[in-house]
Amino acid sequence: MKRSSYHLFVLLFLCMALQYTIQFGSRDFVIYNKDQDKCVLVSEGNAVQAGDCDPTANTQHFRWISSSHVISVSHQLCVGAQGLEEWVRVVLEPCNDHSPTQMWECKNETLFGLKGHNLHFNYGKRNQPNVLLHTGTGLWSRWQIYRTKENLCSHRHEGSRDFVIYNKDQDKCVLVSEGNAVQAGDCDPTANTQHFRWISSSHVISVSHQLCVGAQGLEEWVRVVLEPCNDHSPTQMWECKDETLFGLKGHPLHFNYGKRNQPNVLLHTGTGLWSRWQIYRTKENLCSHRHEETRTEGTTEASATPEVTDKEEKQSGIWRYCVL
Known part of the structure; x- marks a missing residue:
């Protein structure tokens, strides 16, 4: 009985890992504040807030689409700020390649903020769930990729995949x-x-x-x-x-x-x-x-890279047991 339970646990774990891999791309990331133990998410009205971490939630996944622009995977809108001043809210907006309120950078390993401005992602102030801009550089302005020690820019797109x-x-x-x-x-x-x-x-x-x-x-x-x-x-x-x-x-x-x-x-x-x-x-x-990592949930179409197809074939033996 114990062995059977152990095997069931392993199977369930593999199913969860496989579902996560299929649903979200390897260049998607979840933004995490270790001090608050909170993750960034998109809420109603395109508000960018922080809440309990759930890496399977599409609303918690983000992706670099250029060297300075980040989109919400769920909403396909860019992460921006309501102005170039302290305590304004971070929100989702239609992408604008020239807007300074949508250009982000890593100031160091964990400090993340608007490019060229002393305004940083911050959560925990003023007793509200919204992510705000703040000049402070303390723990509430420190972010990394969830379940890693990587900074947010480690998944940044450097433009090598542009095409004409x-x-x-x-x-x-x-x-x-x-x-x-x-x-x-x-x-x-x-x-x-x-x-x-x-x-x-x-x-x-x-x-x-x-x-x-x-x-x-x-x-x-x-x-x-x-x-x-x-x-x-x-x-x-x-x-x-x-x-x-x-x-x-x-x-x-x-x-x-x-x-x-x-x-x-x-x-x-x-x-x-x-x-x-x-x-x-x-x-x-x-x-x-x-x-190749940008496949969405339920997609069976292989990317242009043959290794993905091989991986899918190897995973299919597990996946058929996960669809219950």
């Missing part, structure tokens, strides 16, 4: 124009408006605008545009259909340029040369720069 979207037949690159329009034009890899980045297994952002690439509907010939990120919107979920065909996940609607004599990128059911895309100056498809 290129159509070889048209010899054009995708860019962001006025009004958040997604268009195609002459390639200039030095232009920030031509740089994109995966922030999850299915969401792509414009590096210059910090908004998600989306479509104006689930029908042919609608325009591709930038929108505030929405983790559940089917018009913002993208996938590679094959080596060069790129389109909306689960729909026969593909990135297309060259039709109707206009510069806009549109959705099209066709699979010809004008719907074929790769990463500029490479032979790689767009998903080759997708982070």
